[in-house]
Structures are given as structure tokens and as C-alpha cells.
Amino acid sequence: MTTILLQGAVFGLLVGGVYGLGAVGLSLVFGVLKMLNVAHGELIMFGGYATFMLFTLWGVDPFLSLGLSAPALFLVGAGLYWGLFRRLAGSPEHEKIKNSILIGFGLALVLHTLAILAWQADERSIAVSYAGQILRLGPVVVPLARLGALVMAFVTLGGLHLFLNRTYPRAGSCSATPTARSLAW
Amino acid sequence: MVEVHLLVFGILFIVVVLAFPGGFVEAWRGLGRARRAVRPV
Numbered sequence: 001m002t003t004i005l006l007q008g009a010v011f012g013l014l015v016g017g018v019y020g021l022g023a024v025g026l027s028l029v030f031g032v033l034k035m036l037n038v039a040h041g042e043l044i045m046f047g048g049y050a051t052f053m054l055f056t057l058w059g060v061d062p063f064l065s066l067g068l069s070a071p072a073l074f075l076v077g078a079g080l081y082w083g084l085f086r087r088l089a090g091s092p093e094h095e096k097i098k099n100s101i102l103i104g105f106g107l108a109l110v111l112h113t114l115a116i117l118a119w120q121a122d123e124r125s126i127a128v129s130y131a132g133q134i135l136r137l138g139p140v141v142v143p144l145a146r147l148g149a150l151v152m153a154f155v156t157l158g159g160l161h162l163f164l165n166r167t168y169p170r171a172g173s174c175s176a177t178p179t180a181r182s183l184a185w
Numbered sequence: 186m187v188e189v190h191l192l193v194f195g196i197l198f199i200v201v202v203l204a205f206p207g208g209f210v211e212a213w214r215g216l217g218r219a220r221r222a223v224r225p226v
Contacts, residue, residue, distance in 0.1 A: 084203070087203060091206065103199055103202050103203070105198065106199035106202065107195070109192075109195030110199070112191070113188045113191045113192040116188050117189075
């Protein structure tokens with residue numbers, strides 16, 4: 001019974017760490033821009049598909065493909081901001097939140113549908129050579145691929161923490177007014 | 186076909202929100218204000 005609980009806790013930590021990274025992105029956007037992008041999950045999904053396509057077409061390792069998929073999704077996000085969300089920048093805060101949720105809802109529908117048209121609704125996975133490798137800690141088993149994802153998530157979170165606390169743009173991230181934020185950035 | 190419907194719905198949804206940021210009621214009130222400004226009662 002204890003082993004099952006421990007194993008469940010380990011799997012929960014491995015998956016939760018990656019979900020936490022996604023939640024930090026959503027929280028950061030809301031904290032800085034005061035816009036709630038409910039299509040954030042769809043953008044994460046596109047990141048996953050970018051990794052999947054890079055592996056399927058050219059055999060790029062999922063961890064290495066982050067170097068391509070992350071900047072590509074950054075450009076997609078920047079394009080969405082300039083094309084859709086930037087129009088809300090000057091609105092009062094309550095209107096900005098309300099309209100960004102509505103735009104995000106429409107955007108989520110569009111991105112979701114585009115993904116179904118491009119890749120169908122079937123579940124996809126990547127079969128890397130180290131997929132079955134495990135680390136055994138007594139009775140508990142830790143899959144190495146998932147452990148790597150957790151380590152990457154923590155490294156990214158640590159980097160973000162340092163960026164927000166030790167660099168100049170932190171003033172922009174923490175400022176209360178959009179003008180101060182835009183000046184700092 | 187169902188997917189295309191959703192795609193069109195999503196695009197129209199975004200266009201309507203961007204065209205009427207305060208909603209239809211606010212757009213209607215704005216229209217009324219504009220008419221009164223042109224032809225005061």
C-alpha cells in the first residue's frame with residue numbers, strides 16, 4: 001500500500017512539475033499584461049506538436065527540439081499579441097480582462113480546430129530510445145524521460161525566477177501601471 | 186466539416202469581440218450618443 005502511494009506521489013510530482021511550468025506562463029502573462037489568455041493550453045499543445053513533428057520528420061531529440069520549438073512558439077505568441085491582444089492594451093483593467101477572455105476563447109477554438117485538421121484527433125507519442133529506461137529508488141520506479149522533463153521544468157522556472165529578480169526588466173514585471181511596464185521593457 | 190464550422194465560429198467570435206470591445210449594448214449606446222451629437226433633441 002505504501003509503495004503504491006509513494007509511486008503515485010512520484011508520478012504526480014513528475015507530471016505536476018511540467019503542468020506547473022505551464023501555469024507559471026499563464027500567471028506571468030496575467031500578472032504583467034492583466035490579460036487572461038485562455039488559449040494558453042492550446043499554445044502548449046502546439047509546442048508539443050512542434051516537438052512531435054521535429055522528431056517525426058528529422059528525428060530531433062525532444063529535449064534538443066526545445067531550442068527550436070520554444071523560439072517558434074515565442075514568435076507565434078508575439079504575433080498573436082500584436083494581431084489580437086495589443087488592441088486591448090489601452091482599455092480599463094476590467095474591460096481588458098473581460099475581452100481578453102473572450103478573444104482567448106475564440107482563439108482556443110481556432111487553434112484547437114487547426115490542430116484537429118492538421119493532425120487529426122488521435123493521440124500521438126514519441127518513442128525515443130531511452131523511453132523505457134528507469135531509475136529505481138528502492139520500491140519506487142522513476143521513468144528517466146519524465147525525470148528529464150521535470151528537471152527541465154525546474155531549470156526553466158529557476159531561470160525565470162533569476163530573470164525576474166536579478167535583471168532590469170523585473171521593475172517592469174512588478175510595476176503597477178502599464179506605462180511603467182512599457183518603459184522598463 | 187464540423188471542424189470547419191468551429192473554425193469559422195472561432196474567427197467570427199474574435200472579429201465580433203474586436204469590433205465591439207464593450208459589447209453590443211455599449212455599441213448601441215455609442216450609436217445613440219453619436220446620433221444625438223449630430224441631431225440634438
